[in-house]
Amino acid sequence: MQKTAIQTLLNGSFTDFSAFIETLSDHRFIVSPEGKWSAAQQLDHLIRSAKPVNTALGMPRFFLRWFGKPAAPSRSFEEIRENYRGLLKNGAVTTRPYIPHVSEADQKQPLLKQFAQQKDKMLQLIDNWSEQELDRYQGPHPLMGKLTVREILYFTAYHNYHHLHSLQSREQLEQPWAAQLERVIF
Template sequence: MQQSEIQQLLDKSFTDFSTFVGELSDHRFIVSPEGKWSAGQQLDHLIRSAKPVNKALNMPRFFLRWFGKPARASRSFEEIRDVYRQVLKNGAVSTRPYVPPVTEIEQRETLLKQFNQQKNKMIGSVGNWQESELDRYQLPHPLLGKLTTREILYFTIYHNYHHLHTLQLREKPEQPWPTQLERVIF
């Protein structure tokens, strides 16, 4: 996947997630019937996940050498997706810095604004990298180990969609929200 395609998919993944979350009712934004993270918490988690990527993308390349040189070529989007799915299947969970606190409805607009800022920053930052540099530097990932910059961007795209899909599955059209809530409570 080339740099321009990565930028387009980053834009789409961030936009698709924020559009979905922005259209949820206030109640759906702050509550999760399964006792998992609410939509608001998932939004906060994605912001927390994007910030270090943006920080790394904007560091002088010299400092990124601290993480070492990649020992292999960048893997494909599909390979990164599959590795992440397997890690989750094996029981991995988000590490402490990325675990969001309880989210209140008053935070929705602020969080959506921050999410959009992270998106714009990331897309702009990727444009400052040469195509070859995306494979020349690596960054640490708390669950997947060291990934090339290209792989981190693939992960970010997939990670946004992973959380979007999780939320979409909760919106069961055959069961209205009160029915789902009642099922969980009783």
């Protein structure tokens, strides 16, 4: 996938997640049935996940050499997605720096603003990278090990969609929010 396609994918993943969050009532934003993260917590988690990506993208390339040279060519979006799914299936969970705080309803707009800022920053920073550099440099991922910059961007897009689909699944007709909430309360 070329850089412009990655930017389009990333933009869509951030925008789609934000658009879904906007549809949620304040109650549905902060409460989550069955002990899962709330939509607010998932949004906070995605912000926490995007920040180090933007930090790495903004670093002088020289500093990224500290993580070594990639041992293999960049994997495809599909390969990164399947690798991450496999880790989750085998019990992998987020690491401490990415665990979200409990949020209040009045934090919805500030969190959405932060999320949009991370998106805008990421899309802008990618412009400073050549196609070759996306494959030449790598950085650490807390669950997946070292990933090339291209793979990190693939992961970021998939990660946003993963959390979006998690929230959307709560809204399925077979399990409407009210029924899930009622099950938890009673």
